[in-house]
Amino acid sequence: MKNIEKNLNLVRQQIKQAAQKYGRNSEEVTLLAVSKRKPVEDIAHAYACGQRDFGENYLQEAQHKMAALSELDICWHFIGAIQSNKTKPLATDFNWVHCIDRFKIARRLSEQRPDGMPPLNLCIQVNIDAEPSKAGIKLDEVPKLANDISSLPRVRLRGLMAIPAPQDDFESQRKSFSLLADMLAQINQQGLDCDTLSMGMSHDMPAAIAEGATLVRIGTAIFGERL
Numbered sequence: 001m002k003n004i005e006k007n008l009n010l011v012r013q014q015i016k017q018a019a020q021k022y023g024r025n026s027e028e029v030t031l032l033a034v035s036k037r038k039p040v041e042d043i044a045h046a047y048a049c050g051q052r053d054f055g056e057n058y059l060q061e062a063q064h065k066m067a068a069l070s071e072l073d074i075c076w077h078f079i080g081a082i083q084s085n086k087t088k089p090l091a092t093d094f095n096w097v098h099c100i101d102r103f104k105i106a107r108r109l110s111e112q113r114p115d116g117m118p119p120l121n122l123c124i125q126v127n128i129d130a131e132p133s134k135a136g137i138k139l140d141e142v143p144k145l146a147n148d149i150s151s152l153p154r155v156r157l158r159g160l161m162a163i164p165a166p167q168d169d170f171e172s173q174r175k176s177f178s179l180l181a182d183m184l185a186q187i188n189q190q191g192l193d194c195d196t197l198s199m200g201m202s203h204d205m206p207a208a209i210a211e212g213a214t215l216v217r218i219g220t221a222i223f224g225e226r227l
Helices: 002-021 040-048 059-068 084-093 103-112 139-150 170-189 205-210
Strands: 030-034 053-056 075-078 096-100 120-126 155-162 196-198 215-218
Touching (some): 040 059, 084 103, 103 120, 120 139, 205 215
Parallel strands (some): 053 075, 096 120, 155 196
16 A cells, blocks of 8 residues: 555656656646545555546446445546446536537437536547557547537537557657647637547657646556456
């Protein structure tokens, strides 16, 4: 358990250092702790260390954790694949959904978001390197989907997310992230008001921050390897 506090502090320091190096304010970068396949106790410990945003990939697992930690003021992010017949619990239980790649999904989330709740924050998933095996829409498909989603009530399009192809070279990592950043600027020039670039994980976080990431998704570096 002590490692979680140590790891969190280390990741926060890495965010701060990367932000300073590339002329950014570290407070503009939200740390999303990816807690999939980790026990409730680990999340509670990270929360006690000041972490508030947690990302889950599997709905049933997430619902169990939400019930167990219902007294904590956690901001829950869904970052897994979305089945169209299981959108209702995403609409009612989460604060953010990161993997939107179809208007149908966004529309269902809008329809199923309860009245009286704040708008559900959405990010479009972009297959930034056009990998055949990876989810997400093509880069040139983003403007239309973004405009369509922006017309929906009870959801708010916050921005874009991506998981680039693995690259060991820092400049190659930056190149992929810069494509996503450029697209965010493009859709905002068309009248949208998006503020989120959900990009960067344990192995490529500095490159993502260099290119404008506002939310980094870190799991292993905080909680250790998953079983």
